[in-house]
Amino acid sequence: MRRLTLGTAALAAVVLLAGCSSVPEGAADAQALVCPPGEPGCDEILPVGPGGAVEVEMGNFFFNVTDGIAITGEVEVTAVNVSDAYHNIEILGAADGSFLGGSDGEAFVGADAFETDIGTVQLFPGEWLMICNVPGHRAAGMELPLTVYATEEEAQIAIEAGETDVDRDREMPNT
Numbered sequence: 385m386r387r388l389t390l391g392t393a394a395l396a397a398v399v400l401l402a403g404c405s406s407v408p409e410g411a412a413d414a415q416a417l418v419c420p421p422g423e424p425g426c427d428e429i430l431p432v433g434p435g436g437a438v439e440v441e442m443g444n445f446f447f448n449v450t451d452g453i454a455i456t457g458e459v460e461v462t463a464v465n466v467s468d469a470y471h472n473i474e475i476l477g478a479a480d481g482s483f484l485g486g487s488d489g490e491a492f493v494g495a496d497a498f499e500t501d502i503g504t505v506q507l508f509p510g511e512w513l514m515i516c517n518v519p520g521h522r523a524a525g526m527e528l529p530l531t532v533y534a535t536e537e538e539a540q541i542a543i544e545a546g547e548t549d550v551d552r553d554r555e556m557p558n559t
């Protein structure tokens with residue numbers, strides 16, 4: 385009886401440890417077991433799809449998608465800074481991107497006052513969050529969801545229904 389109890393406790397500890405893993409659930413977890421990230425010949429799991437393109441206005445302190453639609457794959461983002469301060473875009477949870485590095489960290493586009501930058505980011509289907517990672521800017525209002533559709537057909541349905549991200553943020557009070 386005691387031995388069974390100890391065994392159960394040990395099993396519970398293993399389950400708890402597994403639950404604390406920082407590796408995402410699902411495919412990425414399975415990949416890590418056979419092919420550790422950074423190993424030669426080890427390819428990251430990346431989204432496969434046509435991608436798409438969106439244009440995003442950045443200002444003090446807001447985002448607004450002004451054109452385009454994002455479909456899974458490599459999404460091209462044109463970031464138009466309409467303000468007098470530097471802003472960038474990081475998409476939380478992006479599979480990969482042309483990270484700017486330095487103080488921009490995992491942002492993949494960034495533009496000085498009244499300038500425009502174009503970058504690409506790898507995105508799986510779903511609802512993602514764009515932020516400006518300049519300290520204080522996200523808290524001031526620079527975060528906005530970005531919908532990434534699974535297929536061109538899904539995107540077309542959203543376009544016809546008028547339910548894309550375009551101008552979603554136009555009525556934000558902090559603009």
Ligand SMILES: [Cu+2]
Pocket residue numbers: 470471472516517518521526
């Ligand atoms: Cu900013």
